[in-house]
Amino acid sequence: MNRQKWLLRLVLLLFSVVISLGISLIAASDSLEFPRNYQQDFVHYASIACPNSRIVRQIYANPMAVNAAKESKPLPDGSLIVMETHSAIADANNQLTPSRLNNVFIREKQSGFGAEHSENLRNGNWKYAWYSPTGSLVSSSEGSCLSCHTRVRDRDYIFTLPDLAIAAQTNELQSRPTEFGLSVCN
């Protein structure tokens, strides 16, 4: 190989390294991807009614998270949980029927996620995002998500982890409010 060709190859190699590094940096700082098919592919494990605000929260977990919860194991990297909030119509007994999907909240666990946060705010390896029902990003600002979810630090920052475990073991949708009750239902 002559010197010129060798140099050209070296330049091309360096160029591709720089490009792929750039792409991975952008991906790392980027928000979570919207999991398009979660309604089909995930398990709908909880439905929690907030009668004061007339909102129903529908919560889904991906199969990887459900399988771990079934065996009472910690949720592995790659676990994804989606929570929809719906406006609802109340009947005479204040029982709610969801009428319109308004928001989709997402959390994903991956090694290295959350490393940019201080130790007291960080939610382990979880990262959060807020999407519209059509999958456009509403906000990737995580401050409020992180600080409220630290209340359940002892169960991997997941309010509904006990419900996920029961649903994974029984295949039954869970609908009791968490022990924090209506104070966090808004």
Ligand code: HEC
């Ligand atoms: C004021 C407290 C509070 C804030 C702020 C908050 N959450 Fe939550 N979140 C909850 C509670 C409580 C639940 C359990 C469902 C329920 O009780 O209605 C929950 C449940 C969830 C779940 C289902 C899994 C779980 O942890 O049980 C996801 C996903 C979620 N929240 C994402 C988010 C995202 C994304 C944000 C920020 C945009 C956020 N949350 C901000 C209190 C909060």
